[in-house]
Each structure stands twice: as structure tokens, then as C-alpha cells.
Amino acid sequence: MQEKITDLVLSLKLSNEIQESYITGLEFITANPDYALQKFREIVEMLVSMLEKKNHLELVTKNLQERIKNLSVCQIISNPLQNQLHEIRKLGNKAVHYSNENSNGGSFIKERKQILTEKAFEARKCLISAFENVYFSIYGCIAAKETEAVAAGQQEFKDLIYSALMTDCYKTKLNAGVMCESIYNEIYADSPLIVSESLALQLKGIENHAIQFYDSACSMSANFDLQFRLGSDLKDKEKIIQNKSDVEALFRFASLSLGKEGLIDKTLSLNRLKSSAERGFVPAQAFLGTYYYAEGEYSHAISYLIKAGDQEEPLALRYLFYYYSEGKACDTNIEKALSFLLRGMELGNADCEALLGIEYHKGSLVDKNDIKARELLEKSIIAGSIIGKNYMILHFNNLAKKVAGEASKFGESLLKIIEERKPKPFRAEGKIPPNSLCPCGSKLKYKKCCKNGVSKKGSEIHLPWI
Structure with missing residues (x-):
């Protein structure tokens, strides 16, 4: 047994896939803590799958919370490990997919980033302990007497972009796209309400770079050479991309390019998004559900929102609340609508907490209670909810009037x-x-x-x- 190993070596002892996701999380932990938290949560799913496979457990649910609970009930994991996995899972639920509607108030965006950076480091510390405990659970011994954490937050924009331009590795292309999108969101958050022509062009250029990197990641991850050797007809490369590409690359390309008139064909973006969703990528299911809801295609919307909501996707839970409370898609069902907000709050999602606070202030779905409203909104803001922050400023404090x-x-x-x-x-x-x-x-x-x-x-x- 070794005296000391690094957390990177320990992650590799578990699997190559876990190490790759862990390295990505560490690289983005300060530049884009949202993305780091998402990666750490994905690692929890991998660890749970490893434990299930090792102990020949049949997968009865896709819900991560229930799967962790089942491992504990079957006495496969200890209470400390169960708590660690749940904690990382909850911290991962605080991450969000950025959108322009959320990028209001540059100072708060920076504050929120700081909040999430702290949460990401907290999740990382918890994850190292989980690595040690999972290793012991699988192999019956400890990997080393001490695990040393390597320096994190090393991702340099210029180095990453250069690497992405020179490499044929789709994961590097994907990471470069994420970095471009992160920079876009930061500049957009700091921009005035009415932007100058030069700033608009700068933002458009960065966004286009992100889309192009994501598109390259889609094409490269399809591995056309392998598909050709396997006898696939390369005449319809786009079909191969949709069927064989990395699901995250498909999702990120589609979510950023969908609706960009004159830049990317809407049908192409939508088909890639559908493919990612149908192949089980939960963020794509949630995003597609919100797209269909906005388009008024409610039967499609509810199908994808339920799939994603069952997998604890906060965006889906928010839109399920809208679905049953707004009266557009069906008759209002206040009890059911509120149950989705409460579910999101149980998972630690600040936006769901903010929405409940908003309802207490409005007094339309629940009895008006400004004390509860302020309490929930302030808690959501401390946790990083931009929805809560915007509402508190514009409505609760009568700024709108x-x-x-x-x-x-x-x-x-x-x-x-x-x-x-x-x-x-x-x-x-x-x-x-x-x-x-x-x-x-x-x-x-x-x-x-x-x-x-x-x-x-x-x-x-x-x-x-x-």
C-alpha cells in the first residue's frame, strides 16, 4: 500500500472515465463552477453504477437519489458514504444551464459565481472522500494512507483554445466551447442594457466560436473512420452524427444554436437536440421540454419534462410547475404544480425556492404572506438564484413602480x-x-x-x- 497518492491517481484507480470527468471538473472549478458541479454530479452516477455492477444489483429506477438509498438499504455502502454521495448530488443540482434571460445584473453574476465556486470546492473535497470509500467498498482495502489534492482551476483560456485548434480530440473541442460560452456569459452580464455595435459584434464572435467548437466535437465524436470500417454509409453524415456523437456535444451545440436565425439551420439544431434527449441525456430532455412548452406543443413538452423531472433535473421541475400552474397546457392543478417546486427545494435548487417565494408575494396560488416571501427570496439569493434576485429588486422592493x-x-x-x-x-x-x-x-x-x-x-x- 502506498503512503500517499494524489486525487487524480485515485480517480484513475476507479476508472478512466471517472478520471477524465474529474480532471474536467477541476479545470473549470474557478472558470465555470456550474460546469464543474455538473461534472462532479456525473461522477456520482458513475460511482453508483460501479457499485451496482460490482454487487449485481438490478437497475429498478434511474433516479439517482433512490439508487443511492437502495445501495444503503442493501448494506453495500456505509452511512458516511451515502451522505457524501447525496451531498455531491445536491450540490450538483445547484448548477444551471446559462441563458440570456438569467444574465441580468453583472455584480450579482460575479457574486453568484463566487458562491458556486465555494460550493464546487466543497463538492470536490467531499468527492475525494467518496473516492476513498468507494475504492474500499469495491476492493476491500484502502488505496493509500493519504490522498493529496492537486491544484485546481488551472484551465487557461488561451492554452485551451490553442489546444482545441490543434487537436483532433473531441473532448478538448467540447471544453473549448464551454470556455467560450463561459466568457460570453461573463461579458454579457457586465454589459449595459443597450450594447454598442462593437460589443455586440464581440459577443456574437465569441458565441460563434463556441458553436463551432461544439459542432466540431459533434463531428469528431461520431468517428467517421470507425463507422466506415463498420460498413456505414457515409453519404448521410448528419444522420451518423445524430446517432453516434457524444450526447453532451449534441446538446451543447443545439442549446446554443437553436433560434440563431441565419447562422444555423433550426431543423439541424432541433434534430441534434432530439437525438441527445432520446439517447437519454437528461439536460437535453429538460431543454427540449422547455422548447416545446414555449412553442405550445404541450403533449411533447410534458413527455420530456416528466422524463427529466424524474431524474431530478431542476429546469424540468421548474417548467413542470409552470405547466400545471399557468393554465396554458392544461387545467390548473395548484397542488401538483407546487409539489414540483417543493421537490426542487428538497434537491437544493435555489430557483425553485425563489419561485415559491414569488408565489407567496403574489398570493395567487398560495395565501399571500410577505414574511415567508421575503424569507424564501433572501435564502434563494444567498444560494445564488438570479430569479430570486431579479424579483426581489424589480417587484418585492417596488422598483418596477x-x-x-x-x-x-x-x-x-x-x-x-x-x-x-x-x-x-x-x-x-x-x-x-x-x-x-x-x-x-x-x-x-x-x-x-x-x-x-x-x-x-x-x-x-x-x-x-x-
């Missing part, structure tokens, strides 16, 4: 300025010959100007800021 009031005052001032600058018809005190120059100073004949009560002078109004 203040803004509307200021806008109203501005509108009144503008109308007053315009009214003052409107040309006033010239009123002659005596009879003026029709062919004489008009006294208003327009340099037109009186008959073509103020004779009929309409002055041509100052007919163009120029406001000083236009």
Missing part, C-alpha cells in the same frame, strides 16, 4: 418640450397683401404661409439630444 414613475415623468417632460417647440400660427392684426412676404419670417409669400393659419417656420423640430 419607481421606474415606471420616473419613465412617466420623463414622458411628461418630453411632451412639454415638444409642445413648447411646436410652431404657433401667426395671427395678423391687420390685412396683409397675399403676395407679400409673410411676417412670420418664413421667407414665403403670405398666401402660401400664414394666410390659412399654418406657419411653415420651424416645421422641423430638433431635440437637443437627437
Whole structure:
């Protein structure tokens, strides 16, 4: 038995796949803690699968929480290991897929990133202990007397981009896309409400780079050379991509490119998203469900949302709440709608907590209770919910009314300025010959100007800021 090993070596002793995901999580732990948390949660699923396979357990549910519980009931894992796996799973539920609707308030985006970075390091520490315990559970001995954590957060943007441009490794391409998307979100969060043309072009360029890296990851992970050797017809490469590519690459390409008019064909993006979802990638199922809900295709929406919701996907739980509370897809079922929010809160999702706080403030689905509303919203904000933060600022603190009031005052001032600058018809005190120059100073004949009560002078109004 070794005296000391690193956490990277320990992860490799468990499996190559676990080490690869662990390295990716460590590389992004400071640059994109959301992604790191997602990777750490994926590792928990791998560890649970290893334990199930080792002990010949039949998979009766895909729900990770129930699978961990089942391992404990069967006395395969100890209580400490069970708690560690649950803790990492819950921390992973705090991660979200970014979208423009969530990128409001640059300072809070930075605060949220700091919150999630701390959670990611917490999850990493817990995961190292889980590695040790799973190793002992499988092999009946400890891997080493001490496990040393290597330095994390080493991912440098320029190095990663260079590597991605030079390599044929699809995972490096995928990581480069994630990094570009992370940078896009940070710049977007810091940008003003109305962006300049140069900033808009910068953001568009970064977003395009991310899409291109994801597209390359899709193509390379399909491994056309292998498919050709296996006798596949390469005439329809896109079909091979949808059937054989890495499901995360398909999802990330589709989620970022879907709706980008003139850049990527919508059908192509949607087909890749469907493929990822049908092949069991839970984030794709949730995203596809939200897409169908927005499009009004409710029968498709509910199918994918339920699949993802059963797998503890927070985005799906949020939209299941909308599905049963908004009355668009079906008759409202308040009890059922709220059950999805409560489920999300049990999983540690701050956005679900924020939504319940919002409902207590609105008082439409539950009895109005501003004390509970404030408590839930503040807790969600501390946990990093942008939904909670935005609502607290815009509605709970009546900022919306203040803004509307200021806008109203501005509108009144503008109308007053315009009214003052409107040309006033010239009123002659005596009879003026029709062919004489008009006294208003327009340099037109009186008959073509103020004779009929309409002055041509100052007919163009120029406001000083236009």
C-alpha cells in the first residue's frame, strides 16, 4: 500500500472515465463552477453504477437519489458514504444551464459565481472522500494512507483554445466551447442594457466560436473512420452524427444554436437536440421540454419534462410547475404544480425556492404572506438564484413602480418640450397683401404661409439630444 497518492491517481484507480470527468471538473472549478458541479454530479452516477455492477444489483429506477438509498438499504455502502454521495448530488443540482434571460445584473453574476465556486470546492473535497470509500467498498482495502489534492482551476483560456485548434480530440473541442460560452456569459452580464455595435459584434464572435467548437466535437465524436470500417454509409453524415456523437456535444451545440436565425439551420439544431434527449441525456430532455412548452406543443413538452423531472433535473421541475400552474397546457392543478417546486427545494435548487417565494408575494396560488416571501427570496439569493434576485429588486422592493414613475415623468417632460417647440400660427392684426412676404419670417409669400393659419417656420423640430 502506498503512503500517499494524489486525487487524480485515485480517480484513475476507479476508472478512466471517472478520471477524465474529474480532471474536467477541476479545470473549470474557478472558470465555470456550474460546469464543474455538473461534472462532479456525473461522477456520482458513475460511482453508483460501479457499485451496482460490482454487487449485481438490478437497475429498478434511474433516479439517482433512490439508487443511492437502495445501495444503503442493501448494506453495500456505509452511512458516511451515502451522505457524501447525496451531498455531491445536491450540490450538483445547484448548477444551471446559462441563458440570456438569467444574465441580468453583472455584480450579482460575479457574486453568484463566487458562491458556486465555494460550493464546487466543497463538492470536490467531499468527492475525494467518496473516492476513498468507494475504492474500499469495491476492493476491500484502502488505496493509500493519504490522498493529496492537486491544484485546481488551472484551465487557461488561451492554452485551451490553442489546444482545441490543434487537436483532433473531441473532448478538448467540447471544453473549448464551454470556455467560450463561459466568457460570453461573463461579458454579457457586465454589459449595459443597450450594447454598442462593437460589443455586440464581440459577443456574437465569441458565441460563434463556441458553436463551432461544439459542432466540431459533434463531428469528431461520431468517428467517421470507425463507422466506415463498420460498413456505414457515409453519404448521410448528419444522420451518423445524430446517432453516434457524444450526447453532451449534441446538446451543447443545439442549446446554443437553436433560434440563431441565419447562422444555423433550426431543423439541424432541433434534430441534434432530439437525438441527445432520446439517447437519454437528461439536460437535453429538460431543454427540449422547455422548447416545446414555449412553442405550445404541450403533449411533447410534458413527455420530456416528466422524463427529466424524474431524474431530478431542476429546469424540468421548474417548467413542470409552470405547466400545471399557468393554465396554458392544461387545467390548473395548484397542488401538483407546487409539489414540483417543493421537490426542487428538497434537491437544493435555489430557483425553485425563489419561485415559491414569488408565489407567496403574489398570493395567487398560495395565501399571500410577505414574511415567508421575503424569507424564501433572501435564502434563494444567498444560494445564488438570479430569479430570486431579479424579483426581489424589480417587484418585492417596488422598483418596477419607481421606474415606471420616473419613465412617466420623463414622458411628461418630453411632451412639454415638444409642445413648447411646436410652431404657433401667426395671427395678423391687420390685412396683409397675399403676395407679400409673410411676417412670420418664413421667407414665403403670405398666401402660401400664414394666410390659412399654418406657419411653415420651424416645421422641423430638433431635440437637443437627437
